[in-house]
Amino acid sequence: TGRHPWPDVETFAQTLSKWGIDRNVQVVAYDDFKGGIAVRLWWMLRWLGHEAAAVLDGNWPHWQSEGRSVRSGTESREPRVFTPQPRPELLVETEDVLKIRTDPSFRLFDSRSAERYRGENEPFDPIAGRIPGAISMPYAENLDADDLFLPPEALKTRFQPQFGEVPVERTVFYCGSGVTALHNVLAVAHAGLGEARLYTGSWSEWITDPERPMTTG
DSSP: OOSSOOOOHHHHHHHHHHTTOOTTOOEEEOOSSTTTTHHHHHHHHHHTTOOOEEEOTTHHHHHHHTTOOOOOSOOOOOOOOOOOOOOGGGEEOHHHHHHHTTOTTSEEEEOSOHHHHTTSOOSSSSSOEEOTTOEEOOGGGGBOTTSOBOOHHHHHHHHHHHHTTSOGGGEEEEOSSSSTHHHHHHHHHHTTSOOOEEESSHHHHHTTSTTSOOEEO
């Protein structure tokens, strides 16, 4: 029920096949939104077992600023056969979040801006606020002034103190609709800390049931 639901596995696998992606193809995703959208494709590929996936550091604006080659029109590739190998352990659902948000052996992180976390501003969803127990970790703080990812050691310094003794597989990130939270998931991986998990529906799904606990602005 979130704003950006997943496709089913077979439909997405068919799309990847049409794009000419199989297990031998390296995929690089980019956008013009600080990587906050490209991370979704990066992660969906890994969710289906495709490790050869990356996000272009600096994305489209940085590519252009360096005077690298560009062209217009469409691109195409010969179809290949993408064979999905889903990794459900990378996901958590709403019922899981209800359990873990007060469990000290887990960590739940809100990846939206601090203003949205505090409930002061909500441009997309009908209710402003956060899931009680979540820690604020705005994804934009993974980047430097040029919108490049911070070095791995700097990212490690950012995340590890918040994790404490909790292993990375027990850390869960959410955002508004399960997209920009993956920027934090990528940053955690880039820092060499391992693979964090995603609450897919995120805030936009959480608020569909008024019985769920909420801290509102």
